[in-house]
Structures are given as C-alpha cells and as structure tokens.
Amino acid sequence: MNFSLSEEHIMIRDAARDFAQTELLPGVIERDEKQQFPKELVKKMGDLGFMGIMVDPKYGGSGMDAISYVLIMEELSKVDASASVIVSVNNSLVCYGIEAYGSEEQKQKYLTKLATGEYVGAFCLSEPEAGSDATSQKTTAIDKGDHYILNGTKNWITNGGRADVYLVIAQTDRDKGSHGINAFILEKGMEGFHIGPKEDKLGIRGSDTHTLQFNDVKVPKENRIGANGSGFRFAMKTLSGGRIGIASQALGIASGAYELALKYSKERKAFGTEICNHQAIAFKLADMYTDIEAARMLVMKAAWDKDQGNNYDKSSAMAKLYASKVAMEHTVEAVQIHGGNGFVKEYHVERLMRDAKITQIYEGTSEIQKIVISRSLIKE
Numbered sequence: 001m002n003f004s005l006s007e008e009h010i011m012i013r014d015a016a017r018d019f020a021q022t023e024l025l026p027g028v029i030e031r032d033e034k035q036q037f038p039k040e041l042v043k044k045m046g047d048l049g050f051m052g053i054m055v056d057p058k059y060g061g062s063g064m065d066a067i068s069y070v071l072i073m074e075e076l077s078k079v080d081a082s083a084s085v086i087v088s089v090n091n092s093l094v095c096y097g098i099e100a101y102g103s104e105e106q107k108q109k110y111l112t113k114l115a116t117g118e119y120v121g122a123f124c125l126s127e128p129e130a131g132s133d134a135t136s137q138k139t140t141a142i143d144k145g146d147h148y149i150l151n152g153t154k155n156w157i158t159n160g161g162r163a164d165v166y167l168v169i170a171q172t173d174r175d176k177g178s179h180g181i182n183a184f185i186l187e188k189g190m191e192g193f194h195i196g197p198k199e200d201k202l203g204i205r206g207s208d209t210h211t212l213q214f215n216d217v218k219v220p221k222e223n224r225i226g227a228n229g230s231g232f233r234f235a236m237k238t239l240s241g242g243r244i245g246i247a248s249q250a251l252g253i254a255s256g257a258y259e260l261a262l263k264y265s266k267e268r269k270a271f272g273t274e275i276c277n278h279q280a281i282a283f284k285l286a287d288m289y290t291d292i293e294a295a296r297m298l299v300m301k302a303a304w305d306k307d308q309g310n311n312y313d314k315s316s317a318m319a320k321l322y323a324s325k326v327a328m329e330h331t332v333e334a335v336q337i338h339g340g341n342g343f344v345k346e347y348h349v350e351r352l353m354r355d356a357k358i359t360q361i362y363e364g365t366s367e368i369q370k371i372v373i374s375r376s377l378i379k380e
Ligand code: CAA
Pocket: 085, 089, 123, 125, 126, 131, 132, 133, 134, 135, 158, 178, 232, 233, 236, 237, 239, 240, 313, 362, 363, 364, 365, 368, 371, 372
C-alpha cells in the first residue's frame, strides 16, 4: 500500500487548485445566484485538459489516470460544484461511454471534440417514471432498418440545454426487459428533439438541468452504441465510473467546507478566545477531518480499482455513499461553526451545504448505492 501521491499527481492537483482559486472562485456566488452556466470557464477547463482527463491522447484527451481525475474533481468541487458536475458528466459518463463502448467512427466524430471541450456532453437515462428504477425505460427506439425512431421524455438532464452531444438510453424491445434497451448518440438540433425549460434548483445552480422531449427523432443506426440490447449494461458500467466522479465531488464539497470552517474558527473570537479553542468546535473539526480522510480513502480506492482494471461497481458505490453522507453532514457543521455568517452567501458555506444534497441523489440515490453494494456482497 502506498498512501503518497506521485510528483505528477501533486502537479495535477495543484494546477486544478490554482484554476479553482483564480478562475472559479471570483464569480461563483453570482453564478449560483443567477443560475449562470459557466460557458467561458468550460472552454478554459477544456484548454487545461479537464474535459477529457482520462481520454487517450489519440482522441484529444489528456491520457491521465483515474487518480488524477479524482484529484482534479476534488479541487474544482471545493470551490464550485456546478463546474465540477459539468466536468464529471463530460468525463466519466459521456467521454468514457464513447471511448469504452463506441465505434471508431463515433470516437473520431464525437470523442475528439468532447475531450477537448469543443463539445459538451449529456447523459440521458432518467425519466419521469424511471429514475431509480432505470430498467423501466418508457422512451422507445423503434428499429426501422437503417435508422431508429425515438419517442419519449428524459428529465433532470445535466448540461441539458448546453450540450452538443447526448447519450440517450431507450427501450427497443419491451419484451426483452433490460436486454431490449439501447444507447444512442443524439446531436442537438436533430428534428423532433426539443429542450424543455431549465429547472430552478436548491443547489448546483450554475449547472444546467432540463427535461428533454423526443418526438419521432430519426437517429441513424451508426449512432447506436454497442451491440443491439446492450444499452442497460452500458448505462450501468458507465455509471460505476460516474459514481467515482460524484464521490470525488462530494469529497471536494466536504473538504472545501472544512477548510473554510477551520480558517474561520481560528479567526473568530468568542468568550475571550478563538472559537477553535472551545472544545465543542474543536471536536467538530476533528470529526470533520477524520470523516473526510475516511471518504478520501474510499474515493481513492475506487479510482485505484479503475486504474488497476479491477471491477469497481462496489467500490464506486461505497465511495459515493460515504462521501456524500460526509458532505451533507459536515457542510451543515461548517455553517454551524460560522454562526450567523454561515447563513449568508459571502462566506460560501451555505452554498456548499445546498450543493452537498444532490450528491446523495444523482447518479443513483444513497438507497440505490446500498442496493448495489449489498447485491455485490451477497453475490461474492
Ligand atoms: N454491470 C453490468 N451489468 C449490470 C450491472 C453492472 N454494473 N448492473 C446491472 N447489470 C445487469 C444485470 O446483471 C442484469 O442482467 P441479467 O438480466 O442478464 O442478469 C440487468 O443488468 C438488470 O440488472 P438488475 O436486475 O440488477 O436491475 P434492477 O432493475 O434491479 O436495477 C439498479 C438495478 C442498480 C437499481 C439500477 O436500476 C440503477 O443503478 N438505478 C439507479 C439509476 C441511476 O443511477 N441513475 C443515474 C442517472 S445519470 C445521473 O444522475 C447523472 C447526474 O446526475 C450528473
């Protein structure tokens, strides 16, 4: 076991930290308030290689490992979880999905642009009647020979109004259940593809979440990903990597809140001393740091499993389950340590607390992670 980061990993982490502090931090409160998608910053993240972190350089990616990915995600998420979810979806759902399961033509046509940040991607699995119960897909993709016709609704789609490329999961043969599902690449502007209004959210308000409607959208057969009927397994395998991204987002939100709380507690005085000298506050800091370190171990283990070629279904679910719990619990504590200042925007911790909640919901709720973990334990 080696608990130290390589020099290269430290450089990557520091580059992400520097970018987060100099580029993301200045406008983060305004973007949250106005629900502004960070378009220019996404371009800059593309220039830095953050939009295709693990993609092979031959497709325009940075060719880094999953450890680098979680280090970057943590640093971005400490400051701006809206920016980091854009990075997470683009990297671990869309780029990974196409690189691991797409055809060479799909990689040349789409991945090369997604990996550089020229295109932004979206991953469309959830529906009004199929969220946790993802096999109950109602969107249909009817095989018409050289193309498919898609009809249906997807909701809660991150990057929904801003993406160029959409990976869409749909049911082709209902009788075959999860084996009758396919995944397709859709492009913005395809006839019959409508983008609904933007959601007004509690947190990650700088990210862009929309309902999408498909009315007889004609999708060429070459846009199907993988073999006929492989779409559900494609979605599940891709989500296992996505959960590493969201786990590292949760870790970043928690550690960002902890760092702010530690700093504040060393400056703020009450009853004649800095508040960190009151044991009630000091113990909160001790609990926060311990839990964050434990979450970091799980996140790193999941990333390491991916890098080693091990199965990471269970380790990614464990990392997401635990890191999101730590993020929720300790962002609340960070607000508490800030007292009244914690309740106002300029101290940042109230935003981190609002942003933390989504990490227990998307890419599989905490209850779903427990299903994945327990099924894996029973099978083992
Ligand atoms: N790898 C390969 N195959 C898998 C798999 C995996 N990880 N997980 C399931 N499968 C296979 C099963 O083996 C099974 O195949 P067989 O019939 O051949 O045995 C088939 O898929 C169906 O699996 P289950 O019977 O386990 O299906 P289920 O109906 O019980 O559901 C579930 C399983 C884990 C609950 C799944 O529905 C799930 O993960 N739900 C949560 C959905 C989710 O995470 N949505 C996230 C949307 S994206 C998002 O949220 C992005 C964002 O916010 C930014």
